[in-house]
Amino acid sequence: MSARVLVVGELRDGHLADPTLESVGSALALAGGPEGVVGFLAGASARSAASEYGRYGVADVRVAESGSFDSVPPAFLAPVVVATASETRSDTIVVGGTTFGRDLTGRVAARWNAAAANGVTEVRLTGEGFLVRRPVFGGRATETLRLEGPRRVLSLRPHSFSAPEEKPTEVRVTPAAAPEPAPGLLGPKRVAVAPIASGAGPGLTDAAIVVSGGRGLRAPENFHLVEELAQALGAAVGASRAVTDAGWRPPSFQVGQTGKTVSPQLYIAVGISGAIQHIVGMVSSRVIVAINSDATAPIFKVADYGLVGDLFEIVPALTAEVRRVRGL
Amino acid sequence: MEIVVCVKPVPEPETRLRAAADGRTYDTEAVKFVLAGYDESAVEQALLLKESIPGSKVHAVAFGPSPRTEEVLRASLALGCDQATWVEAPSELRPDPLATAHALARAIRPLPHDLVLCGKQAGDDESGLVAPALGELLGVPDFGFVVDLRWDAGSSRLTFRRETEAGEERWEAPLPVVVAMQQAWNDPRTAKLPAILKSRKVPIAKVAWTPLPAELGPTVPVRFELPPPRTGAKIVEYKTPGEAAEKLVRILREEAKVFP
Ligand SMILES: Cc1cc2nc3c(=O)[nH]c(=O)nc-3n(C[C@H](O)[C@H](O)[C@H](O)COP(=O)(O)OP(=O)(O)OC[C@H]3O[C@@H](n4cnc5c(N)ncnc54)[C@H](O)[C@@H]3O)c2cc1C
Ligand SMILES: Nc1ncnc2c1ncn2[C@@H]1O[C@H](COP(=O)(O)O)[C@@H](O)[C@H]1O
Numbered sequence: 001m002s003a004r005v006l007v008v009g010e011l012r013d014g015h016l017a018d019p020t021l022e023s024v025g026s027a028l029a030l031a032g033g034p035e036g037v038v039g040f041l042a043g044a045s046a047r048s049a050a051s052e053y054g055r056y057g058v059a060d061v062r063v064a065e066s067g068s069f070d071s072v073p074p075a076f077l078a079p080v081v082v083a084t085a086s087e088t089r090s091d092t093i094v095v096g097g098t099t100f101g102r103d104l105t106g107r108v109a110a111r112w113n114a115a116a117a118n119g120v121t122e123v124r125l126t127g128e129g130f131l132v133r134r135p136v137f138g139g140r141a142t143e144t145l146r147l148e149g150p151r152r153v154l155s156l157r158p159h160s161f162s163a164p165e166e167k168p169t170e171v172r173v174t175p176a177a178a179p180e181p182a183p184g185l186l187g188p189k190r191v192a193v194a195p196i197a198s199g200a201g202p203g204l205t206d207a208a209i210v211v212s213g214g215r216g217l218r219a220p221e222n223f224h225l226v227e228e229l230a231q232a233l234g235a236a237v238g239a240s241r242a243v244t245d246a247g248w249r250p251p252s253f254q255v256g257q258t259g260k261t262v263s264p265q266l267y268i269a270v271g272i273s274g275a276i277q278h279i280v281g282m283v284s285s286r287v288i289v290a291i292n293s294d295a296t297a298p299i300f301k302v303a304d305y306g307l308v309g310d311l312f313e314i315v316p317a318l319t320a321e322v323r324r325v326r327g328l
Numbered sequence: 329m330e331i332v333v334c335v336k337p338v339p340e341p342e343t344r345l346r347a348a349a350d351g352r353t354y355d356t357e358a359v360k361f362v363l364a365g366y367d368e369s370a371v372e373q374a375l376l377l378k379e380s381i382p383g384s385k386v387h388a389v390a391f392g393p394s395p396r397t398e399e400v401l402r403a404s405l406a407l408g409c410d411q412a413t414w415v416e417a418p419s420e421l422r423p424d425p426l427a428t429a430h431a432l433a434r435a436i437r438p439l440p441h442d443l444v445l446c447g448k449q450a451g452d453d454e455s456g457l458v459a460p461a462l463g464e465l466l467g468v469p470d471f472g473f474v475v476d477l478r479w480d481a482g483s484s485r486l487t488f489r490r491e492t493e494a495g496e497e498r499w500e501a502p503l504p505v506v507v508a509m510q511q512a513w514n515d516p517r518t519a520k521l522p523a524i525l526k527s528r529k530v531p532i533a534k535v536a537w538t539p540l541p542a543e544l545g546p547t548v549p550v551r552f553e554l555p556p557p558r559t560g561a562k563i564v565e566y567k568t569p570g571e572a573a574e575k576l577v578r579i580l581r582e583e584a585k586v587f588p
Pocket of ligand 2 (some may be wrong): 334335336337364366370391428432447449453458459
């Protein structure tokens, strides 16, 4: 049993983004080999990046080469993706679960009459059908769904699938069918893009390691301790609501019920007490470390490892040790 | 401006989750349902726009079973929404996100709708599919991950920001449009008692639910799993901060294997 899979690629700095490589990895497994996989790319540099699919054995690549795709809403791209899926007789569309991919999935599913799932962490095509597993309730539980019917669209949670082995092949690039977009879709304009403060933003939800700081840091001028540890680890920076409410860091840093939900491989909570509203945003992290001077702080109930002590002593020592072992 | 806001009842965030007897979904027995968190942001945003644009109306729409769906519509009216429409789902139905989008689109199509507001994702299934699917079914553009939505009367355009991997994007869009809210930039209001009492008298319009075309394959829940409960931290003993750091880094590399 195998699927015919269209991978919708995303470019970062002109190259296939990591979530796209993970999508290719999953597509190759679902299709049982590169013959059943078609690559798709849209944007000004679609054609020049198309050959990168070839590194993983994917030879058939469809491109919608137009700069206009770089700054339009997903609504605009959905008709092109669906037309390409039909043309290539694909039954499954896979995209990385970034903001781009998650927005595209629902749009494409409605247009293509397909079953869909976002943020998928496992996919299996078995006698039981097409099964996907995904975290729900902010990572406090997981569900397994069977996607029935002849077509499905998935976005994959970043870091949950591995990039495929390299198996270079020659790429055939074909322009994608580009249906006229409905006039109502042409109105919205992206007027500016500004880089987000380092560490926060969607990078926070995707990061493999997150270091978050809380009120225990006492003052905004001490927050650099958390940022330096994060930098040594290559981690994103988060914060408790106490920190964002006080204006030490913007709201985009907030982890928790009314902020972002994160589930990295490693979450380090520095000077955070562990209020339930914070916990629900990070409890699904694989390994949790807490640094807190109060041995009875509730954060130690959900942490895997705890350091009881003064963060002003421990965090600089930890940063130095991480730098030492990583040769920084 | 005619604003439609889609509201979904979800279990209270602090709910202790349990799997249902058949192991396929979660147990809804004795669970308290509330307005989903991001939907609170959407309602708040709708009310702020209404207050800033004379002659505006906010219409709350929900799809789901009795009594919880009617309750979140009442809660939305108490917060200041003007009207409410309910697509009542059969109680045994476990609707999937695409079916939900179809049901909502059917209810919204006949209503005036310049702006349809949703939450980014519902606090239970977190599918994040309903708003974009709704945009497609209504034939209007949709935007997810939106914060700070404003109306520019001069240009007759909405302006808003979105956080994406590319950075913080600023957009301008003419109406109509579907927007999924990320998070309120000011705290959602709470309902006052007189408003709660008054909202009980507002009639809720009902729209019948109809099954989907057979061509759209359903999404069937197979298993609902909870992780083993966390048992509490292993406390790392140390004498100096240097020793604490050394021990923790060794644990993270060798025992937890979280970095090389
Ligand atoms: C509706 C609602 C929604 C909310 N949503 C969120 C949310 O999304 N995210 C969120 O985070 N919160 C949220 N909160 C707030 C939450 O209840 C807590 O108030 C908040 O998380 C506390 O932040 P904190 O842990 O940084 O501060 P505190 O609770 O003040 O904890 C500070 C910790 O630092 C420790 N400490 C102090 N000095 C040191 C030192 N020198 N070394 C080491 N440790 C030290 C203390 O022992 C203490 O445990 C919400 C609250 C409500 C009511
Ligand atoms: N049953 C429903 N009734 C009304 N609105 C809904 C329903 N399900 C989802 N929505 C809307 O769609 C958003 C995203 O939900 P979801 O796609 O399920 O994560 C929610 O925040 C609501 O605004």
